Amino acid sequence: DTGVSQNPRHKITKRGQNVTFRCDPISEHNRLYWYRQTLGQGPEFLTYFQNEAQLEKSRLLSDRFSAERPKGSFSTLEIQRTEQGDSAMYLCASSLGSGVGNTIYFGEGSWLTVV
């Protein structure tokens, strides 16, 4: 399968613990996006990368959230000291460049439940 891969698909963690999600984009896609989605809502932008450079981070994100894409390929999203409000599906997407004609491909998401 050459689509966007995310893991783990499901994570249950206790409040206060740290969690890390990994995203493997489609090969050669230089754009990588992270979104968060809660039930009944649209995907909420978190951050995105052009190759290894993090171009923008949503101001909605607290300092507990950090994302990396060290070699411009896979990316990780870490949430420190998780809170119940962090429970959501975390979506990764990738694209080949940006702008007109660009198609965004989403992974299947990583579900986080904080108990």
Add this chain to the structure above:
Amino acid sequence: GQQVMQIPQYQHVQEGEDFTTYCNSSTTLSNIQWYKQRPGGHPVFLIQLVKSGEVKKQKRLTFQFGEAKKNSSLHITATQTTDVGTYFCAGPDDKIIFGKGTRLHILP
């Protein structure tokens, strides 16, 4: 920042009826994208519109981009149960901002 507003939030239609969802922006859009998300699934890209007044069709789906490039619509003709899901429009920023979506329910 860039925002796209979608209406309606929910739509129930009898199978075979038509369905339309609308997307509006306060600013001119360079392009707009539409996605479909099935229950329990992830968003799947449907189409991108770029030109003012553009109309594109995919079988029973018709997508329109307004002349002023501030609004867009998705129309489904003769809905089927496979059309169930949430339809999102997404703005053109590099970061791709999504509307809240229109959830379509099909009544058999």
